[in-house]
Amino acid sequence: MLRKIHLFLFLIVGNGLFAQQFSLEELRKQSVKDPEATVQQINVILSEESELLSSQVHELKLVMAFAYKNAYNYDQAFDVLNEIINAENASIDPIIQLKAYKLYGIIYGEIGDYEKAFSYYYKSLEIIEQSGLDDKQQLVEIYNNLGTAYLNIEEVGKARETFQQSLNLLIEQRDTARISIAYNNMGSLERKDGNYELANAYFRKSLYYGKDHMLVRIRAHRNLGYSYELMGLSDSAQFYYSLSYDFAERDSSLYDMSVIKNDMANLRYQQGRFAQALAIGMESLQLATGIDAKELVMSNHELCYKALKQLARFEEALKHYEQFNTIKVELLGLTKAKEFREIEARYALNKKQQRINHLEEVNRLNESKMVGFYWIGGLSVVLAIVVFWLMVLYIKKLRIKKRLAAQENLVLSKEIQVLGEANEIVVNENAGLIEQIDHKQRELASIALHQTHNRVYLDELKTKLKKITIDSVQTRSEIQEVAQTLQKLRVFEKDWETFKIHFETVHPTFFTKVQEICHGQLTPNELRHCAYVKLKLTLKETASFLNVGEKAVKMARYRLKKKLKIDATTSLSNYIAEID
Numbered sequence: 001m002l003r004k005i006h007l008f009l010f011l012i013v014g015n016g017l018f019a020q021q022f023s024l025e026e027l028r029k030q031s032v033k034d035p036e037a038t039v040q041q042i043n044v045i046l047s048e049e050s051e052l053l054s055s056q057v058h059e060l061k062l063v064m065a066f067a068y069k070n071a072y073n074y075d076q077a078f079d080v081l082n083e084i085i086n087a088e089n090a091s092i093d094p095i096i097q098l099k100a101y102k103l104y105g106i107i108y109g110e111i112g113d114y115e116k117a118f119s120y121y122y123k124s125l126e127i128i129e130q131s132g133l134d135d136k137q138q139l140v141e142i143y144n145n146l147g148t149a150y151l152n153i154e155e156v157g158k159a160r161e162t163f164q165q166s167l168n169l170l171i172e173q174r175d176t177a178r179i180s181i182a183y184n185n186m187g188s189l190e191r192k193d194g195n196y197e198l199a200n201a202y203f204r205k206s207l208y209y210g211k212d213h214m215l216v217r218i219r220a221h222r223n224l225g226y227s228y229e230l231m232g233l234s235d236s237a238q239f240y241y242s243l244s245y246d247f248a249e250r251d252s253s254l255y256d257m258s259v260i261k262n263d264m265a266n267l268r269y270q271q272g273r274f275a276q277a278l279a280i281g282m283e284s285l286q287l288a289t290g291i292d293a294k295e296l297v298m299s300n301h302e303l304c305y306k307a308l309k310q311l312a313r314f315e316e317a318l319k320h321y322e323q324f325n326t327i328k329v330e331l332l333g334l335t336k337a338k339e340f341r342e343i344e345a346r347y348a349l350n351k352k353q354q355r356i357n358h359l360e361e362v363n364r365l366n367e368s369k370m371v372g373f374y375w376i377g378g379l380s381v382v383l384a385i386v387v388f389w390l391m392v393l394y395i396k397k398l399r400i401k402k403r404l405a406a407q408e409n410l411v412l413s414k415e416i417q418v419l420g421e422a423n424e425i426v427v428n429e430n431a432g433l434i435e436q437i438d439h440k441q442r443e444l445a446s447i448a449l450h451q452t453h454n455r456v457y458l459d460e461l462k463t464k465l466k467k468i469t470i471d472s473v474q475t476r477s478e479i480q481e482v483a484q485t486l487q488k489l490r491v492f493e494k495d496w497e498t499f500k501i502h503f504e505t506v507h508p509t510f511f512t513k514v515q516e517i518c519h520g521q522l523t524p525n526e527l528r529h530c531a532y533v534k535l536k537l538t539l540k541e542t543a544s545f546l547n548v549g550e551k552a553v554k555m556a557r558y559r560l561k562k563k564l565k566i567d568a569t570t571s572l573s574n575y576i577a578e579i580d
Helices: 024-033 035-048 054-070 074-086 094-110 114-131 136-152 156-173 176-192 196-209 214-230 234-250 254-270 274-290 294-310 314-331 336-379 384-467 476-491 495-506 510-517 524-534 539-546 550-563 572-577
Strands: 017-019
Touching (some): 024 054, 035 054, 054 074, 054 094, 074 094, 094 114, 114 136, 136 176, 156 176, 176 196, 196 214, 214 254, 234 254, 254 274, 274 294, 294 314, 495 510, 495 524, 524 550, 539 550
């Protein structure tokens, strides 16, 4: 179930008029509602307005990149930003460079690459510091975006610090629109930390300051709905979700409409209204597929799978589960180790090439020195004999050095060839390792699915046994049917042992180390919870696999945290991730 914290990312791509025919602010607003039309219009302006300054061209391209982002066309957005950064990089306006880096950070944040997002946000702060820009508005945006990224990776302390810096600057400026956004973000942070009353107070402050802004209304009402859902107040949650969806529909925000539908479907599921949850989830899935929001599509497939399973429509449920698992594997692409090794290999090759270039430069200098000494010998008549012998000796030394340099060049060339071959081997090994990891992850997911099927067969067996009363005549076919069901059950009796074997193949010492920490006091069920946390399964995924409620999973993890003697400031998932 999708439960991402919806925060606001600040981005100002320009303002003012460059010509009578267009306004950057109007184009920016249009890029949100109709990004494709905005890109076409900017291309027309760039082709027809030949007298535009370079800064004006860059501002227009920033709006174009922003429009591509809004259309989820991230590759073309990166291409446009690269054009801005690489064009006349030495003389580029610092404010243009700052805005480009900031947009890089926003896009990388949207696609979940927070390491690169942080890198570009901090580059933006460096530009402000180095260029001496006194632009509080840009500082507000960068601090807010940093807070959003920190919150999405559950760094609550850093998120609170950067959000507060943003809010303080906004209060100084008395910018009500952005104050409302800052309060919304502070509310999301406090809710994530479990402070629901304080969070709702912040959301209401956001509505107060942003009552004239549609996006604030959409997000603040949705956040209020989610808070009330977490507090167990379903009616209040439904009320605020409905308000949020009405505002999103008025604003034609397809992404927000899909997210809110997903929230409403999950609320119905929690209430046990599975048919309604399925219908609303299918609507959300259709919207998410239309805008190619993969994470949202994955969440809706998971929701539909669970609802269909509860409705005993197992074939349809399995199709949604396969779609969910395929997208999840795609989003979890394991390429970082491969990229790191390739970078190391390229670095080694570059260092060798630099040494070759240095030796070639030494050879050129030596040759020029030889020519100089020949001229000196010709002009030094009086000292001809002495100079002659000195030149002969020096030339011999130079020739020896040249031969040695040539031999070293040959050795270095061979080393480069060997490094290239080694690089190919590393790339092939990485591909094989990624295949093995992917295979193991699929096996683990398959085992978890078999466990779910095991429970289904148990329910099926119970239903059939209830139908056979004492007075009824037990026919041979009924008895065979029950026996067949029991046979299916026996197939899955050793699922956990099979799962454990595959898990220990990937993490061979994990269970031993966990038991050592707890002095062997962990039960088999607690070890199973440890394994699911290690696999980074969410509360809802774990609850589905164990056929229990989310509260039961929370309580089990709480007891596990006490046994592991983890303090309150440390996350269980982060602690277990360090155990290998």
